[in-house]
Amino acid sequence: xxxxxxxxxxxxxxxxxxxxxxxxxxxxxxxxxxxxxxxxxxxxxxxxxxxxxxxxxxxxxxxxxxxxx
Amino acid sequence: xxxxxxxxxxxxxxxxxxxxxxxxxxxxxxxxxxxxxxxxxxxxxxxxxxxxxxxxxxxxxxxxxxxxxxxxxxxxxxxxxxxxxxxxxxxxxxxxxxxxxxxxxxxxxxxxxxxxxxxxxxxxxxxxxxxxxxxxxxxxxxxxxxxxxxxxxxxxxxxxxxxxxxxxxxxxxxxxxxxxxxxxxxxxxxxxxxxxxxxxxxxxxxxxxxxxxxxxxxxxxxxxxxxxxxxxxxxxxxxxxxxxxxxxxxxxxxxxxxxxxxxxxxxxxxxxxxxxxxxxxxxxxxxxxxxxxxxxxxxxxxxxxxx
Numbered sequence: 001x002x003x004x005x006x007x008x009x010x011x012x013x014x015x016x017x018x019x020x021x022x023x024x025x026x027x028x029x030x031x032x033x034x035x036x037x038x039x040x041x042x043x044x045x046x047x048x049x050x051x052x053x054x055x056x057x058x059x060x061x062x063x064x065x066x067x068x069x
Numbered sequence: 070x071x072x073x074x075x076x077x078x079x080x081x082x083x084x085x086x087x088x089x090x091x092x093x094x095x096x097x098x099x100x101x102x103x104x105x106x107x108x109x110x111x112x113x114x115x116x117x118x119x120x121x122x123x124x125x126x127x128x129x130x131x132x133x134x135x136x137x138x139x140x141x142x143x144x145x146x147x148x149x150x151x152x153x154x155x156x157x158x159x160x161x162x163x164x165x166x167x168x169x170x171x172x173x174x175x176x177x178x179x180x181x182x183x184x185x186x187x188x189x190x191x192x193x194x195x196x197x198x199x200x201x202x203x204x205x206x207x208x209x210x211x212x213x214x215x216x217x218x219x220x221x222x223x224x225x226x227x228x229x230x231x232x233x234x235x236x237x238x239x240x241x242x243x244x245x246x247x248x249x250x251x252x253x254x255x256x257x258x259x260x261x262x263x264x265x266x267x268x269x270x271x272x273x274x275x276x277x278x279x280x281x282x283x284x285x286x287x288x289x290x291x292x293x294x295x296x297x298x299x300x301x302x303x304x305x306x307x308x309x310x311x312x313x314x315x316x317x318x319x320x321x322x323x324x325x326x327x328x329x330x331x332x333x334x335x336x337x338x339x340x341x342x343x344x345x346x347x348x349x350x351x352x353x354x355x356x357x358x359x360x361x362x363x364x365x366x367x368x369x370x371x372x373x374x375x376x
Contacts, residue, residue, distance in 0.1 A: 002160075042263060042264050042265070045262055045263055046263055046265065049263070049314065049315075049316070050314045053313055053314055053316060054316065055259075055262070055316040055317050056261075056262030056263050056266075056317070057249070057259075057260040057261075057262045058248070058249035058260060058261075058262040060248055060249065064262045065262075066262075069316060069319075
């Protein structure tokens with residue numbers, strides 16, 4: 001029998017604008033990736049999507065989450 | 070020898086009925102030759118049992134009735150066989166059928182054997198009666214075949230069940246974005262995080278809204294199994310622009326809780342709105358999903374409150 005996990009956050013992608021002090025905005029159990037700007041966030045989301053088979057969702061505050069549905 | 074024309078006519082018309090119903094239903098069937106063989110063989114057995122019943126009883130072999138009971142057990146096997154094989158294949162489908170659809174298909178396959186049996190019973194009855202009235206084996210055979218096939222045809226058509234298009238109005242609806250939120254007919258369908266995915270959805274995606282005619286249709290369309298069936302059928306019939314690493318292009322069917330309207334979003338191979346509407350209208354209403362709240366007093370009272 002195959003067991004799979006679903007409905008969980010596989011990764012979090014956060015824009016910090018190159019400013020390490022911004023990193024306090026997000027923490028928690030999922031892997032967190034810091035990126036410089038919007039373009040890099042889009043790029044990383046696409047790359048992670050292909051690896052994790054997870055759907056990127058934009059939280060509109062400079063943070064994207066990848067969720068396995 | 071007396072009943073040979075009746076039995077032959079009945080077996081032929083019963084098997085023909087089963088074959089006819091296999092043909093009608095191309096969509097629900099994975100259509101490999103093995104599948105056809107299995108179901109035709111079962112149909113033949115059903116037809117044979119139906120054909121033998123009446124002549125056996127007329128020759129005072131009343132135990133023939135027990136064979137019909139045996140047949141019923143056999144055909145229940147068909148249902149679980151069909152359910153198991155479809156459930157096993159579910160993992161290989163880009164867009165799942167859903168357990169409600171699988172159960173519906175399995176039940177249909179079981180029921181069709183009974184219909185084949187009924188058609189052959191009807192046929193043998195007609196053949197025996199015709200023989201009593203006009204003592205010629207050819208008349209008996211002809212009457213049996215005609216009545217059996219006619220009855221089988223009517224049963225196959227009468228047993229088709231209703232479709233989404235019978236209980237709801239299906240219309241095209243544009244895909245709209247509000248930030249990352251994909252909206253169709255005012256319903257938020259999902260949050261699309263990637264700009265590139267948003268572009269693809271806007272260029273190639275199609276949306277439709279299903280407006281139920283009444284409270285019964287609203288309740289039926291709310292069923293998750295029914296909605297998954299809609300997504301699956303649309304994906305199969307229109308083709309789908311998606312692979313496992315593009316989860317955001319999964320066809321989605323979401324409900325407007327205020328109105329009971331259901332919206333569909335799909336990225337098909339080819340953007341053909343009319344094809345989508347036709348596909349949705351032809352999705353069968355699943356037995357497991359059909360609800361009729363207005364048949365009960367409480368349901369009708371709730372309905373009055375609503376209006």
